[in-house]
Amino acid sequence: MPEANVATFRSYSRLSGVRSAWRSFQRGLERPLTPYYLILGSSALILVLGLMMVFSASQIQARLDGLPFDYYFKKQLISIVIGAGLMYLGVRMPVRAHRALAYPLLLGVVVLLLAVMVPGIGVEVNGNRNWIRLGGFFQIQPSEFAKLALVLWAADLLTRKQQMKTLGEWKHLLIPLVPVGFLLLALVLAGGDMGTAMIICALLFGLLWMAGAPTRLFSASALLALLASAVLIITVPHRLSRLGCIGATHVGADGSCFQAVHGIWALASGGIFGTGIGASVQKWGQLPEPHTDFIFAVTGEELGLAGTVSVLVLFAALGYAGIRVAVRTKEPFIRYAAGGATTWIMAQAMINIGAVLGLLPIAGVPLPMFSYGGSALLPTMFAIGLLLCFARSEPRARATLAARSKRRSKGNKQARRRFLRRPHKER
Numbered sequence: 001m002p003e004a005n006v007a008t009f010r011s012y013s014r015l016s017g018v019r020s021a022w023r024s025f026q027r028g029l030e031r032p033l034t035p036y037y038l039i040l041g042s043s044a045l046i047l048v049l050g051l052m053m054v055f056s057a058s059q060i061q062a063r064l065d066g067l068p069f070d071y072y073f074k075k076q077l078i079s080i081v082i083g084a085g086l087m088y089l090g091v092r093m094p095v096r097a098h099r100a101l102a103y104p105l106l107l108g109v110v111v112l113l114l115a116v117m118v119p120g121i122g123v124e125v126n127g128n129r130n131w132i133r134l135g136g137f138f139q140i141q142p143s144e145f146a147k148l149a150l151v152l153w154a155a156d157l158l159t160r161k162q163q164m165k166t167l168g169e170w171k172h173l174l175i176p177l178v179p180v181g182f183l184l185l186a187l188v189l190a191g192g193d194m195g196t197a198m199i200i201c202a203l204l205f206g207l208l209w210m211a212g213a214p215t216r217l218f219s220a221s222a223l224l225a226l227l228a229s230a231v232l233i234i235t236v237p238h239r240l241s242r243l244g245c246i247g248a249t250h251v252g253a254d255g256s257c258f259q260a261v262h263g264i265w266a267l268a269s270g271g272i273f274g275t276g277i278g279a280s281v282q283k284w285g286q287l288p289e290p291h292t293d294f295i296f297a298v299t300g301e302e303l304g305l306a307g308t309v310s311v312l313v314l315f316a317a318l319g320y321a322g323i324r325v326a327v328r329t330k331e332p333f334i335r336y337a338a339g340g341a342t343t344w345i346m347a348q349a350m351i352n353i354g355a356v357l358g359l360l361p362i363a364g365v366p367l368p369m370f371s372y373g374g375s376a377l378l379p380t381m382f383a384i385g386l387l388l389c390f391a392r393s394e395p396r397a398r399a400t401l402a403a404r405s406k407r408r409s410k411g412n413k414q415a416r417r418r419f420l421r422r423p424h425k426e427r
Helices: 003-029 034-064 071-092 095-116 142-163 170-174 177-190 194-210 215-234 237-243 258-270 295-328 332-356 374-393 395-421
Strands: 122-125 128-135 138-140
Touching (some): 034 071, 095 128, 095 142, 095 177, 095 332, 095 374, 138 374, 142 194, 170 215, 177 194, 194 215, 194 332, 215 237, 258 295, 258 332, 295 332, 295 374, 374 395
Antiparallel strands (some): 122 128, 128 138
């Protein structure tokens, strides 16, 4: 056979192999339980990798704070254990129980956000008054639970309006969703938490989009939100200085871009495969908040481009699975709740990573399930349980699980019969 024909045959064989692998990959994505396993697997890997990076990134900060080197690691581990219980609860609760939880949770969050403003109850951290001390070293940030409350309440509200066929009228579409959203925004901003306010805005827009808001109404709302954000940024000096640090490569005369620039240096010094776990230089007092807001920068320095891309792939898989659950369901509540929870987690991840990369202003929000912080971790893990519950409740997924349970039960019966048929001495 001529060499040209051999080369053509080999190229065709490689192309056929790629096409076959791509078709197998597509078939795998179409399986009923694929979203369930993607959500479960990606979340578990994010939690494990995040816990490892919290241990590495927080040791120096803990010693600088006069604490044991594993202080933040132990607190994060405790939060993950509690969060695992909440996630299991979210998986096992039926959909109607999630709907019943919506109004009590929203009321409780509003009360806690008001309690933050009461002297002696609210605690100020890093200039923001949005914490409540529970005793000992545990604190709770009610604004983190506001996102979960808004997802469940808005999903129940929009479902009721869709069943009454009133979502086509703009008044019913906006009221009371937008006023309640603005109430939560006002309470969050009263404590100075601009980052959480940005996520709540993104969540509101996501819910309006899923509810079928007209383009004109959606555009007007977006313009109004941009104008309000501009006013809030311009009127507060430290927020304006953060806006000026987008894309900064120099710390500046006043040091206002210190954190942003050192985050870029951490990413740049990691290379392809990083300097190794524990070998970060920037976490030695050079990078503020290395275990919370800027843990992605430490990950880039210690694990390199391979580590940061792995984190991005895990979040992309989680986002894809959440969107698929929302798109393929026929139940309105599941569609709105799954879409809202996915919007919340993905928006928060993009805001955090965008700030570390210098593409967005530093908003002070943690990377979901990755950064240190129990107040952010607990509602997020319950939301993951919510998504897992919805992924299992899809009709094809339920049928697949029922068939597996039936086969497992049949196999256990056959094994028991074989065991009983064996002579007594062989048992």
